[in-house]
Amino acid sequence: MFFQNRNIFNILFEAIPEGVIIVDEAQTILAANSSAESMFGYNEKELSNKKLDILIPKEIIDVHKHHFSKFINSNNIRKITHNSNLRGVKKNNTQFPIEIGLNPFSVENNNFVLALLIDITLRKKTEKKIETLNTQLEKQVTQRTFQLKNTIKQLKLLNLNYKKEIVKRVQAENKIKLTLKKEQELSKLKTKFLTLVSHEFKTPLSGILTSTMLLNKYQLKSEQNRRAKHIKTIESKVHYLDNILNDFLSVERLDANEVNYKITKFNLSNVINEVVYNTNILLKSGQKINIPQNIDNFILQQDKIILELILSNLMYNAVKYSPENSTIDVKIIKNGKNISFAIIDTGIGIPLNDQNYIFNRYFRAENALNTQGTGIGLSIVKAHVENLGGTISFKSKEHKGSVFTLKLPIINNTL
Template structure:
């Protein structure tokens, strides 16, 4: 049949740029166009009457025969599949990738299959190159990503170290600033201390020296009262200096943590009476101390010595900063766990702006700068009271007076 219309068939075959092969039901090639012959490396007409296996790798011959019969009996076409991996064999036995579209048809009750074949070697090579380029690119990306990750890690480490270094520098600067601040405060404290010591020692010593000189002038018996007056002045000034020295010794012991507190049981009335008795010698004209007389049954377990020191200091301050003809009041309350002392006066009071500094060592409120004092008594009292497990507090109003409260655990 194909030979009757040979001219028409040749024209059609040669007009198709892809390879075209027609096989019969026995897989015999009955027609092949020039592009297909060139594709497989055959001369013109050399493929005709050859078995289709000459174009298929040997290892697929058996499998292909089964697929061919199944396809032929199915009467369906198969479009070219870009994703199929088909291989053709050239006359030189060189294998190359192809894409094949199949279309079965009948002529005079005979079955044939038309195969449209495309050599995709160039495409596969391009794909291989693209895959290689992509692979190399992916490697470079991975390497760059790893390098970037490594750089980021190094930067994080550097940043962390930088932050640590900054933190250390800030800490060092803060420490230096704190040291400088303490140095400035210490210098100011030394200056205040020297000024205070100079004033507080100079005035009593001057009084002692003057009274000593005047004593020599009063030799007569009838001048005994004048002698006693100067002797009392000398005694009072000496006691004042002794008190200042005792305060300095107390500070040194406190700073060296060289104080051993001794807790004993004692009657509170004995302590109050001693404190009031000693304070009476300091009273101004018309001043008096009001204290409870119903505490004979109060038994306290505390350090008796330092309780006396604390009460005496606060009471003496009340006398010093209160006017003549005024009353200083001592109140005492006790329960199973605590004992509390309130010492109140109607004196000059503490300015509100100065109250937060009142327990600072060497600090003196602005309204007492012309009154003798060291500014260390309340600081010492507060430290002793806190060491004994208690608390020292106060409330005060300028020109109305102050109340100092000593609260201590009663170690029954």
């Protein structure tokens, strides 16, 4: 019943570089793309109509059946799993490490699961290699430290001014240790960044694929509402991916000091209308945005594009972390040479213990870990605001909501 339009299905199915397998409630494999077949060592179409058990280690088949039944009844999407114990079984009975993302869906009252599979054999080897290199590096530092200590002892005996020499050697030792620590932190940061990009892209792409497949099912004019629902899902996820890409580009430019601010005069109402228009795509059921009506004559001399980016980021967060049937209020006040913006929501709020770190790059509050996000948006906003001569602050209470306040000079002559 998936294959009402086989050409479109095959194009989308085979376009995914990761392995994709679709199974029914009986754990029978209905479809597998070429990446999945190659990953498990099977020929084309060889996996079709086979039991999923052939891809699972024998010792966990019974446990897997229990978890599968529980999962398909829960109807919850499971993101890519980082359990290092997950393994797949190739046709030649060899096992290999694997990551799995699961996405349940229904067609004509029948339940299915779309599994996104990633062979992480190479990653495991790379991690082992990095671990070995770090161990070797630590040994080198230990050896150098030992050598420095011996040198210091010799200097004490040979140099009347040995106290100054000891200080220099200790400083050199600390510098080496600090360099090693920074290198290790940078390595962890890069790994975290790559993992973050992988997660934040794969889940929306999986949703886009599922919605696109289901669009083929609704051909009748009376099913327009269902088609519109899936089209809106696709638009929302594409818009989300576009925002992530823009954030990553902003981080790179900020780090390289390559942001060229363009200060121009513009009407603030144009920026507000554009931000609200783009945010409407992401609104949940019953959500609405209230904006002030007295800003038509507000003229600013700032970077229009960056201001739009800043306000969009704050608005997207307010929508994302607020429930259905809630209101996001935008307040704007001119005060002398400055203008203030307040974005007010009644969402999940920020836990008190997390509030000191909310502008740190990649940091996410504890109550937001299960919501899609990269943790870089607010750090970008803060950097741009300060570069434009402004300030940003917030007040928040968990389960009650947040108020983010942005203050900028109306006329920016500093850049």
